[in-house]
């Protein structure tokens with residue numbers, strides 16, 4: 001088990017675009033495994049490479065037992081509108097309602113670098129959009145109105161001192177901890 005350090009709001013890596021992957025290597029497969037371990041330790045349902053300080057265009061999601069590995073994902077189409085409360089493992093303790101398309105069709109490569117398409121709504125649909133945003137330097141805060149964004153940032157101001165150098169340290173022991181409200185952070 002390799003639980004990685006999560007980078008939090010303020011770390012420039014969260015605002016950088018990622019670099020498409022040209023193929024999976026043993027090192028990148030290990031990164032995917034580490035992303036799952038880290039996400040589980042943080043009690044989240046999604047995690048993207050920049051959140052652990054990496055630049056590869058790779059993200060993962062796990063909603064209701066369904067695991068999705070997204071390598072070089074692209075949104076092919078989006079439909080409808082839905083509003084759902086979101087949190088982010090890189091912005092702990094901050095939650096806000098985010099409006100997004102209700103369903104998306106995504107094309108990506110899996111952990112074996114085989115292409116696939118997935119159409120998702122509900123929580124998984126939100127999660128995929130949130131993770132794909134991460135791969136382009138975008139955070140859920142960017143979808144909020146100015147007022148809600150200010151409120152979210154003032155909540156963040158209260159807790160950010162807990163994460164010196166923009167680092168959120170987790171340990172393997174966190175894998176056994178009880179889930180919290182962060183259960184739905186992405």
Ligand SMILES: [Zn+2]
Pocket residue numbers: 087088089090130134185186
């Ligand atoms: Zn996030």
